[in-house]
Amino acid sequence: MKSIKIKVGVIAASCIMMFAVSCDDYLEVLPTGQLGQAQLVTLAGIDQSLIAVYSQVNGRNLRMASPSNWVWGSIRGGDANKGTDPGDFNTINPIERFETDAVNVNPAENWRGLYEGIARANNVLRLLIDKGPDVTDADVVRITAQARFLRGHFYFQLKRNFNNTPYVDETVDYKNGIEDVVNNQDLWPFIEADFMYAAENLPSTQSQVGRVNEWAAKTYLAKTYLYQDKFSEAKTLFDAIIADGMTSNGKKYGLVPYYDDVFRGGNENHEESIWAYQSAAGTGSVNNANPEFDLNFPYNTLPGNCCGFFAPSFTFVNSFRTDASGLPLLDNSYNDPGNRVKNDMNITSADPFTPDTGNLDPRVDHTVGRRGLPYLDWEDHKGSVWIRKQDWAGPYSPKKYVYEKSEEAGFLDTSSWTPGYTGINIMILRFADVLLMAAEAEIELGNLEAARGYVNRVRERAMNSALMRDNGNMAANYKVSLYNSAWSDSDMARKAVRFERKLELGMEGHRFYDLVRWDTVQEEMDRYFALEGVMLPAQMAGAKFTDKHKLLPIPQGQIDLLGPDVLIQNPGF
Template sequence: MKKIFAAIILTGLMSSCGKKFLETLPVDTVTEDDFYKTPADAYQALVSAYSVLNWDGYGNIALTSEIASDDCFGGGGNSDNGWNQWDKSIKMNDLNSAAWTKYFTGIYRANVFLQNIDKVKFNGDDATKKRYTAEAHFLRAYYYFDLVRMFGNVPLLTKPLEPGNYNIPQTSADSVYSLIASDLKQAAADLAPTPYAGIPKGESGRASKWAAEALLGRVFLYYTGYYNKPDIAGVFTQTDAIAAIEDVINNSGYSLVPKYNNLFRASAESTTAYAGQNNQEGVFTIQYTYLGMGDQNQNNGNRVQVMIGIRGQVLAPYYKGWGAATVNEALYHSFAPGDSRQSASVISVDGEGFTSAYAKGDQAMYTGYFCKKYTPLKDKNADDLGGSFQWDNFDNYMVIRFADVLLMGAELNLAANAGKAQQYLDKVRDRAFHDQAHRITLSSKVQIMDERRLELSLEGQRYWDLLRQGTAVAKQSIDNTSANPQFNVSFRTATNGLFSIPETQINLSNGTLKQNKGWE
């Protein structure tokens, strides 16, 4: 019986917004024997693998991990459950099913592509074949990295499963990270070194050599920290990591947006000052669009935006949302006076003059602070554009920013080249304070971690930065005691920071999958 292949892709936004790469028409369901004939077939299959990046907000690792960190509480409505469970590490059947399905679907699509790419007749255009293959390796590595960070030991799949062979046991995290490093090394080697200024607008959001190298740096730092290893299974060393990050810093053409506020539409000084959806700082940026036009099945929009928006009300310039991930007041007060990142990162109800206008309603875990960077805006909101505020928010998400690359460079060079590490940290702080008077003398990794918390606040990095410093550090930071019991949080070290595997997946595997420790 022929296998059925459905190329499920996104309908993109107009090319002027830099989302032409995803502007591909859907194809009807076809058999694999009829597909993978032409470069156009290969392109559609590749876009199908990319499209999973946009899937469901409940499966978005950035939102999940921010709520699990010390910087946010669960929030949402008083009757909502999932966000509170992530915040307090409470077991809830299938809480993480959206993430599990998302990542294994992405891995499956990348594997199908890699299995079939040799069938395509490129007619001597080896460069295109090489590029497409490299991008598929990048995507598989990307999906596996999020998956293994969340769940630890997971099934390792390098080709599509055959019927009757679905119960694949989990493998060690070491093996998964070895595959991730190998995939990213191949992607970095095979993708052209096109600098930022040379990337066509219609190709924004595609994997690049620079994205692969930057992700290698992130993977190296997390794996070696969390597992206390010197390198990634002998596949990727600290010397390799330094070389990769240095290449991005020196040769990619990416750079810091001059003013931090202008990085994000919600905090930009003006519409014209906003740096744009695919600006010079976004080394890898996930593309979103409102063109789902209210159809939630399209999975085109940035659903995290509606989740973090101020619950049930419009406080101009901000638009309405569901009030998830209320911000811990401690984060707001961690910014030093004069640090422009405070007002760019966090909405302060009192500080922005909304005290009398704000109506708490059924907002749970209200702190007076909301996530700003990706909050939806009243101006050009999804409803006005013909879509739905629930499904069709369209701000792109910068997975890896150049500032993050600089801070990775500072961390990797700290012991071997302190002067270079200091230089990279200075660049980040100078931008934050608009001067050079707030520089600090760099002497420890802790200082870099503190800077990462401020620079990358509410962008999905804090939880993983805590874990890679050890569970004791994570617990000290995440634990929260309050006179109001809804804010009491205790990090459960028994879980080692891993999330629970969805119960339905364990049941479907006939017990082949084993639940993570602390979640049994």
């Protein structure tokens, strides 16, 4: 639940007239609902402005700017397809087929939402310049570090989606003209500088769990280094985070013992959560709830009751197939006919169906809803009647960040059009991600056994799944094991770490960005469309990835405002 209370309200001014007050004095009143500069530069005013920056992390009615990246990272990465039916939110259709163009509204919404966050962060930094007398030097450092962390986050997202975009900080004065909004500068140095300042000046813990701390900043800085192949710099930070890092409320970082508890509302802000967007239900405003997945629940049933978006793909589910020893199929044979996971495609809910009985990593059933198996604590997944249009979306439903029936009272917000808004936090940085990023850095530095150790920590937790515990009796078709043989081949080690990220972080918005930075996106998407195009021909037939779609197009509306010589379009669009 939310630890930083974000409330949008109207501050009303009361005016008491005394007989001696002149007409001029009476006319000099603050506009109703508006804060004056004198109020904003107080410590309270600046802190509330900072909370407005935190608020924008979730996009604030701009769904495509949300940190889950369920479209930009997961759908484009092959974890899922759009789901639902052809007509609903149909502007996502060309995105998942890599046919989007510069006039598509969704990249424009992402751009607007991220720059709104940057504008809010810059506003906080400007207020600090004219700070009031109750703002101490320590307050300036504390608030600046948070604002710069958040600004770094927004620019990091822009960099991954659009490459270089206009860099605007608190010093930009638009009265000077448009020369300050060109996109011919590399954003990475600016992003690094913001995270580095935050890492050096934030406290190791915070009194409010939703606020970022030193370790969140070091994690994001290490991730920024990794994206630039600065493996030594990344390793130094990852080593410190893994050895000494603490959550904002003082818990030592670690893996939640059971994978099934990682995404539960009742267990949020746990030791694996390095930075999460704080959400709350039942506050009187749906703006405080998490709108990330209000469309992404099973169709026509509780939980959510709408709308069947974000349907896990055949390729993604097949990836959880394991061999006889419990290891993944690193040779990419998981899509071969003999290895595909049995599903109920084209089988009605009234017809009998028996789920797959082969070897599977249990994380599949903590991530994906499958016919005939428990959907959290609600009931067994009913198959096609829970899918809005199965021949378009396929047979699966998402599970992560879905509230359980036992959590309904505390984590469901019913103040909007759908019971899909929840009080469940969205983790932007989590410890399992850190372990696997650290493993990548170790491989590139030649430390293969250190990488194996990190991967095995993640896999050992997967072995502790509720699906395999059951009083010590392992379910027959769940099989996952450790890498028990020493790693001596760097190519094999890379495959293992990259595949582990797919399994562990699936449906969390990472996959497409990983494929691009590894330069494997073409072969992976070719493999994806080869199967999905056959299984879902109405939606995926003929779709293909081309190199220009590593980036999103700069929104045409932004180019029209500034001119093509000022804001340069990405190649190919």
